[in-house]
Amino acid sequence: xxxxxxxxLALAAVLLAxxxxxxxxxxxxxxxxxxxxxxxxxxxxAxxxAxxQPGRVRVPGQVWLTLGVRDVxxxxxxxxxxxxxxxxxxxxxxxxxxxxxxxxxxxFACDLAPGARVxxxxxxxxxxxxxxxxxxxxxxxxxxxTLPLQAPDE
Numbered sequence: 001x002x003x004x005x006x007x008x009l010a011l012a013a014v015l016l017a018x019x020x021x022x023x024x025x026x027x028x029x030x031x032x033x034x035x036x037x038x039x040x041x042x043x044x045x046a047x048x049x050a051x052x053q054p055g056r057v058r059v060p061g062q063v064w065l066t067l068g069v070r071d072v073x074x075x076x077x078x079x080x081x082x083x084x085x086x087x088x089x090x091x092x093x094x095x096x097x098x099x100x101x102x103x104x105x106x107x108f109a110c111d112l113a114p115g116a117r118v119x120x121x122x123x124x125x126x127x128x129x130x131x132x133x134x135x136x137x138x139x140x141x142x143x144x145x146t147l148p149l150q151a152p153d154e
Contacts, residue, residue, distance in 0.1 A: 008047040023133040038083045061114045068125045073098040
């Protein structure tokens with residue numbers, strides 16, 4: 001057997017082992033909270049009733065959670081004005097934890113979201129196998145898609 005063929009077989013075995021691990025390993029995160037930040041949109045002296053600038057999307061219109069893995073939405077207001085998420089008013093510099101105990105789709109009014117609405121989708125924890133592999137791949141792609149592309153505030 002040639003060296004090239006051995007390397008190909010070794011790479012195939014490693015790829016198969018990685019796929020088996022992602023499909024079968026338990027789902028764990030260091031925290032069950034998923035952060036949902038209200039970014040700075042106005043000056044600290046802005047009126048609490050001032051509406052955000054039109055045409056600028058500030059927060060995502062959809063959030064995915066998974067029961068037993070990440071099932072608490074942590075609302076953080078980094079702005080100088082209060083913001084509304086559903087029936088919760090999050091004051092400047094404050095946090096609010098919103099736990100979910102059942103799967104489903106939950107629409108919330110949100111003053112900084114596109115269409116003034118955020119849809120929270122809560123999924124059941126995926127079973128081992130293809131469902132868990134799909135869940136991990138979707139989570140990876142979502143994390144890559146939402147990487148910040150701007151410099152940090154000074």
